[in-house]
Amino acid sequence: MSYSGVGISPGNVPVYHSSNLKVFDKRVRVVELVLRFVICGLGVLAAVLVGTDTEVKYIFSIRKTAKFTDMKALVFLVVANAIAAAYSLVQGLRCVVNMVRGTVLFSKPLAWIIFSGDQIMAYVTVAAVASSAQSAVIGKLGQPELQWMKICDLYKKFCNQVGEGLASAVVVSLSMVALSCISAFSLFRLYNGGKSKNNARW
Numbered sequence: 620m621s622y623s624g625v626g627i628s629p630g631n632v633p634v635y636h637s638s639n640l641k642v643f644d645k646r647v648r649v650v651e652l653v654l655r656f657v658i659c660g661l662g663v664l665a666a667v668l669v670g671t672d673t674e675v676k677y678i679f680s681i682r683k684t685a686k687f688t689d690m691k692a693l694v695f696l697v698v699a700n701a702i703a704a705a706y707s708l709v710q711g712l713r714c715v716v717n718m719v720r721g722t723v724l725f726s727k728p729l730a731w732i733i734f735s736g737d738q739i740m741a742y743v744t745v746a747a748v749a750s751s752a753q754s755a756v757i758g759k760l761g762q763p764e765l766q767w768m769k770i771c772d773l774y775k776k777f778c779n780q781v782g783e784g785l786a787s788a789v790v791v792s793l794s795m796v797a798l799s800c801i802s803a804f805s806l807f808r809l810y811n812g813g814k815s816k817n818n819a820r821w
Contacts, residue, residue, distance in 0.1 A: 648718055651801050654794045655711035661787045661794075662704030668784030670697045674777035685774040690758075692750040693781065699747035700788055703740050703795060710736070730806040734799075741799040744792040751785055 673686045687693040710733070758778060761769040771778035 647801060647805070648714060651798065652711060652714040652718070654798050654801075655707040655714060658707040658791050658794045658798070659704045659711060661791050662700040662707065665700040665784045665787035665791060666697045666704065668780055668787065669693055669700075672777055672780040672784070674774045676773060685770070685777040687781070690751075690754050692747075692754040696747045696751040696785070696788055699743050700791055703744050703791055706736065706740055727806075727809055730802070730809055734802045734806045737795070737799040737802040741792070741795040744788070744795045748785070748788050748792045751781075751788065755781065755785060 669687050673684060676683050676685070687697060755778075758781075759769065759771045
């Protein structure tokens with residue numbers, strides 16, 4: 620009989636299937652590493668695309684410049700993705716060090732820190748994408764009830780580049796949600812493992 624990688628012998632002595640556990644842990648670490656570097660790369664890409672996006676138009680000899688700071692939602696998107704990229708780079712390097720050393724996360728305090736950080740970044744990136752998507756819809760379709768014009772009809776290049784940055788940010792937020800699930804599994808597996816050991820003693 621086995622439970623969470625722990626086998627129970629007839630003498631009620633815990634027997635750990637280390638080979639299966641190592642293979643599973645290795646796969647989880649590889650997935651985590653890939654996701655963290657995907658977030659790092661696409662987070663930088665989203666921040667750069669939106670942060671450097673400008674377009675100049677002349678309306679009746681009046682110079683008008685569209686830039687990301689004109690919309691607070693886009694400022695939030697740039698900051699959130701920059702922070703997510705930096706955070707994922709640090710965590711990615713931690714994953715590389717652990718894989719090189721061949722160590723597995725067994726520290727509950729560290730697992731709680733990683734879990735909390737991943738949860739916060741998941742909420743922040745999802746919120747940034749949601750607010751930016753709403754602003755993008757208004758920019759694309761306008762708001763006739765409030766007499767807000769379709770600014771994307773005027774600033775097409777600006778809107779297209781923002782759309783590319785927003786698409787990258789969507790992948791970042793989804794990857795961050797997936798990572799938060801992985802870190803939650805890694806955290807609560809420690810408690811589950813401890814529970815299994817206690818049950819084995821009884």
